[in-house]
Amino acid sequence: xxxxxxxxxxxxxxxxxxxxxxxxxxxxxxxxxxxxxxxxxxxxxxxxxxxxxxxxxxxxxxxxxxxxxxxxxxxxxxxxxxxxxxxxxxxxxxxxxxxxxxxxxxxxxxxxxxxxxxxxxxxxxxxxxxxxxxxxxxxxxxxxxxxxxxxxxxxxxxxxxxxxxxxxxxxxxxxxxxxxxxxxxxxxxxxxxxxxxxxxxxxxxxxxxxxxxxxxxxxxxxxxxxxxxxxxxxxxxxxxxxxxxxxxxxxxxxxxxxxxxxxxxxxxxxxxxxxxxxxxxxxxxxxxxxxxxxxxxxxxxxxxxxxxxxxxxxxxxxxxxxxxxx
Numbered sequence: 102x103x104x105x106x107x108x109x110x111x112x113x114x115x116x117x118x119x120x121x122x123x124x125x126x127x128x129x130x131x132x133x134x135x136x137x138x139x140x141x142x143x144x145x146x147x148x149x150x151x152x153x154x155x156x157x158x159x160x161x162x163x164x165x166x167x168x169x170x171x172x173x174x175x176x177x178x179x180x181x182x183x184x185x186x187x188x189x190x191x192x193x194x195x196x197x198x199x200x201x202x203x204x205x206x207x208x209x210x211x212x213x214x215x216x217x218x219x220x221x222x223x224x225x226x227x228x229x230x231x232x233x234x235x236x237x238x239x240x241x242x243x244x245x246x247x248x249x250x251x252x253x254x255x256x257x258x259x260x261x262x263x264x265x266x267x268x269x270x271x272x273x274x275x276x277x278x279x280x281x282x283x284x285x286x287x288x289x290x291x292x293x294x295x296x297x298x299x300x301x302x303x304x305x306x307x308x309x310x311x312x313x314x315x316x317x318x319x320x321x322x323x324x325x326x327x328x329x330x331x332x333x334x335x336x337x338x339x340x341x342x343x344x345x346x347x348x349x350x351x352x353x354x355x356x357x358x359x360x361x362x363x364x365x366x367x368x369x370x371x372x373x374x375x376x377x378x379x380x381x382x383x384x385x386x387x388x389x390x391x392x393x394x395x396x397x398x399x400x401x402x403x404x405x406x407x408x409x410x411x412x413x414x415x416x417x418x419x420x421x422x423x424x425x426x427x
Contacts, residue, residue, distance in 0.1 A: 141365030
């Protein structure tokens with residue numbers, strides 16, 4: 102059994118032990134801990150449940166345990182505490198919610214640090230019995246349903262501020278191009294990365310055919326790739342490592358098109374409603390797919406996961422771009 106599957110099974114058992122068979126009461130929990138030790142894309146599809154918790158429980162103390170890289174996304178929600186330290190698990194809470202927990206967060210429940218427990222494993226098991234895993238944003242909503250009650254579902258939103266808008270406005274003013282493409286060439290795993298030379302070729306084709314320049318985005322660790330793509334080209338601007346996540350969201354919202362691997366920036370573009378072409382290697386179909394109307398998804402499921410993304414041809418992606426730009 103895969104280690105993640107084992108963790109989910111164990112959290113499902115812990116859910117039964119912690120909660121018993123009693124129904125959730127309507128008593129307002131005073132202290133709620135949300136554990137989401139995940140990457141950027143996963144956090145994007147959690148923003149709506151965090152905002153909804155804040156709406157339903159305005160007087161409760163809401164604490165989020167997450168990775169530091171996600172802090173910029175969640176700060177506007179108005180949570181009481183955002184922690185990146187596992188020491189937070191030593192505290193007592195009325196409710197602990199493991200949206201993506203670890204063995205440490207599971208053990209804190211077993212030790213009795215929380216009176217009630219909501220977990221991902223129980224919901225994933227329920228989905229499997231019903232016929233399949235839902236999109237990530239829907240799964241997170243289902244996990245929190247006992248706390249959110251009859252609150253109507255709403256999709257995730259990113260909340261940039263005036264400074265974020267101003268920063269991107271200045272960049273675009275200097276860039277001197279009203280219509281542009283945003284590309285993201287990075288990803289955590291090599292089997293999720295479309296070859297850098299393909300991004301370069303595609304950008305040159307879009308510039309030649311449509312006059313569209315390309316802005317490259319990504320984190321500081323992705324600059325070796327982006328600098329190679331943009332080298333000696335008038336059609337590229339390399340912004341990797343030069344924007345926050347909220348600023349990147351603003352940039353995606355102003356773009357004519359987004360093209361990228363399945364990674365955090367793709368999901369920012371999805372929430373921004375940007376027309377996009379998504380390139381997938383590994384991954385379960387539909388779970389992290391873009392859900393906007395003007396999207397094209399290329400996911401060669403007939404090949405082994407490690408071979409998929411490298412098999413995608415520039416011509417195929419370019420055809421998708423033509424359709425979205427028409």
